[in-house]
Amino acid sequence: MQWIAVATPPFAAIEQFDRVLDQLGEDKVDGLEARYVGTTADGLRVVTLWETKEHADRFFANQLGPALAKVLGPEPAGRPEILGIDVARSYTRQPV
Numbered sequence: 001m002q003w004i005a006v007a008t009p010p011f012a013a014i015e016q017f018d019r020v021l022d023q024l025g026e027d028k029v030d031g032l033e034a035r036y037v038g039t040t041a042d043g044l045r046v047v048t049l050w051e052t053k054e055h056a057d058r059f060f061a062n063q064l065g066p067a068l069a070k071v072l073g074p075e076p077a078g079r080p081e082i083l084g085i086d087v088a089r090s091y092t093r094q095p096v
Helices: 014-024 053-072
Strands: 003-008 032-040 043-050 081-086
Touching: 003 053, 014 032, 014 043, 014 053, 043 053, 053 081
Parallel strands: none
Antiparallel strands: 003 043, 003 081, 032 043
């Protein structure tokens, strides 16, 4: 089942997000179907769509954690706050 993660990173600047992506050093992340990044009045948000929750869990544990540590230092100011959503229905806009 597809899974959506809405994350609030432990930083507020899009430049820091870009540095984390640079640390990941990958164009393709296993199981990642889409990623959207933007700002709100409360800070940065990252919305990702995954093939499964297990794909997301592996990425967060094995890739994102180490990348955050390299960018923010060994004792980051916190971990991303993540709201997970099991996808029950989906809609994809089709080209005309």
